[in-house]
Amino acid sequence: MSQLYVAVLAIIVAVLLAVALYRATRVKTKADYLVAGRSLPAAVLVLTLLTSWIGAGSLFAGAENAYKNGFAALWQPAGGWLGLLLIYFIAPRARKFAQFTLPDLLEARYNQTARVLGTLAILFAYVGITSYQFKGGGDVLHLIFPDTVSSQLGTYIIALFVIVTTALAGMSSVAYMDVAIGSLVTCICIISAPSLLHQAGGWSALHSSLPPQYFEIFGNYRLSPHGVLQSPAMGLVRALEFLVPTMLLMLGNQVMYQKFFSAKSERDARNSVIGWIIGTVVLETLIVAIAVFGRALYPTGEVAQHPREIIPYTARHGLPAILGAVLLGAVFAKVISTASNYLFSPATNLVNDVFVRYLAPNASNKRVLIVSRLAVVLLGCWALYQAIYAESILQKMLWAYTIYSAALTPVVLAAFYSKRVTAWGAVAAIASGTVVTLAWDLPGVKSLFPHIISDRDAIFPALFVAIAALIIVSLFTPAPSEAQLAQVAE
Template identity: 65%
Template sequence: MVLYAVVLGIIVVTLLGVSLARLGSVKTKADYLVAGRSLPAFVLVFTLLSSWIGSGSLLGGAENAYKHGFAALWQGGGGWAGLALIYFIAPRARKFAQFTIPDLLESRYNQTARLLGVVAVLFTYTAITSYQFIGGGDIIHLIFPQVTAVHGAYILAGFVIVFTAIAGMGSVAYMDVVIGLLATVTMIAALPVLIHVAGGWQNVKATLPATHFQVFGDLTPIQALELFLPTCLLMLGNQSMYQKFFSAKSEKDATHATVGWIIGTVILETVIVAIAVVGSAIFRTGEVAQRPREILAYSATHAFGGSPLLAVLGALLVGAIFAKVVSTANNYLFSPATNLVNDVFVRYIKPEASNGQVLLVSRLMVVALGCWALLQALRITSVLKMSLYAYTIYSAALTPVILAAFFWRRATAAGAVSSIAAGTAVTIGWDTVKVYLPKVVSDRDAILPALLASLLGLFVVSLLTKPPTEAQLRPFEG
């Protein structure tokens, strides 16, 4: 394990170096929150890719693939469908050029929508950050067995809080370039090697159930939809994504970056599921069968032996997974900290705050939210379940009103407030309420009832209230 430790150490030092290198360029609120609106398309591609593919894919998606095979791609496929629509949203988002999603909600709707948006983002993004800590803790435990997974989560949380607090969006984005390149090259190289270790593709197919290679596998169409919808809707309304678009040099850079992001996401998520499926053929029993979320890192540490070159590839694969987890945690920790600073502190507490005060409070918020996310991480039993819960809050509460802001002129402030409130309430309360409902309903995840409640609130209340003014609509026109 010395080699794995060395690779991990090099990655941590490299990421810290990138963060420190960006520190001198952070002088204003815009520098910290949106990298001074200076990110070119090349940097945007990798920071978008790295922020999207984290523990949700590397642990939750991999766990799904271990259990169900290629049907796990329904989860990733939701993101792909969302990306196809984002191509048309990206230039509009850059043209709007604010700092956060609640900025957008107040501009298009009202202050109440802004505040409800902050609440939904805080619940969603700290939950997503929390299972990144679990993922990093699992990897640290695999490399250093004497360190428990829980202690590993503490260590990972410390890394992430420090990296994120140092230089804000500029730090996060340029770290993502390093991480994105490492992960893309390593995972694509590792897949054919792992297939060879498994005895070839025919042997993989012979070892696993036939359902692992079918479109729905052993899932029902409704179960597939419950994987697809939360991912698709989170992608469409993802504040971290919009913040990256707000950070772009221009509308053209935002549009070009989206094309690269689509290509990279389809390739990487397919490769991740394929590695998990092949790994499940090699490791059908033992420790990983009890903790299938670890299948990628476990395969990297146990299947790549036999030669120094394979050992290096295995170490790089573990390092790439670890780095992706760090990257996603950085992004999803930074985003709600931005909300508290921009949408609460500057908006309501101290509007005249200097750049120095904003930077100080921003860093303190990163630390506070990082600690909250760590507390949530210590209660997680399933990364897949937690990821779908987090996706559902955001998907039902915010995505419909965000899309309506750009594409439905008739959406009103009252409709938006009703939609956000209904989507959040149903998601958070679903596990409590469903025990009183018929089994055909109570067996369902929260996404379908929460989305239905959100859409009803948006459309019915909007149609019953006064239309928005042209001044409210103008910044969102194409």
């Protein structure tokens, strides 16, 4: 059986390398590398958007959530679904703006300080997201080769592969690898979920083998850390701590905006969102279902100690050999894709928003490409360092989502939909949202408010502080000029 898994992984790796090498031959300019020459049609956009959004956050953190809480784990992806409904109206505006990065938008609508602070927030958040992709990929390799590859060695292998393939061709490589990966993952999840439900004995057996709260709207969210049942209101608060960061990350997601900047036209950008909505609802529901079915099949043992591994573990032990090998290979490919997207995105920030903007504004295309690839390598090493020392993928995901959601999403939405928010209001929001999120888990801060901070995510206090700063500072500073507003007008 191990030979089957090796064969499947070898085919996937070969295809991804072939795509990266081929697309590398097509990269000649800065626009080719950073936004694929603004040439992506709607069909490619759908699959690259879907594949970049659903990675280790869904396959490991979301699956861990489902293993512990049942179908209430759908609160997490539901935040993305709500965000997508709003994105349908944002996509054409984003493509019309048509720059390279989100800080381009922040400077055009606000000022240079907003650009710099936005770049810092993106670096913290996206390198964090990349790190748990590396860690999830290491877990997959360990499950496939338990006697030869440890989780840590697997993490190093995944990091090396992602850094090399991402550095080769940039957005062009990432987008076209996503087409193959998105198609594979969607098909195999649609096939695997019914098979696992049958293995679990159908819906009646599933209800008998799982706790009743696994089928309730708030699941185990109503349980305190000590196992005490709390009021539905507390369950709602915990559910919203999963939904809100996911929704706000989706709304302000630079990876998404870069894909829209890469679209052929405003029409392609908007049409891609329709397919993205359908694909995300279907695929994330299937991922949660597979994790819940896996919890019924494997309630104890090794996977109970590491519930983030439930989907690859179920693929390895709960499915027919060929189906399990393909699902495990699909999880592997998905992690590669998402890691590539979230590694490439902050690298473009370093190049476009720091190197080209401040250090070498007249740099040649060749020099920009060299620096871009170096940025990918440096940020990949930083992400690898974080992956080695991060224990919980779920907690790392929530931290990364929160810092981005609180610091950036409010000012991005205000850029498109508010004529009164000022440059210094945006600066205050980015700075305060970032500081609250970074400070929330510091030991000294925890000791001051042990009963509040120990059990809660930072999203609501960070978001409240950021929005309050956005509004208050904007009220006491001069309104933006017509030239600034014209940058993002319809």
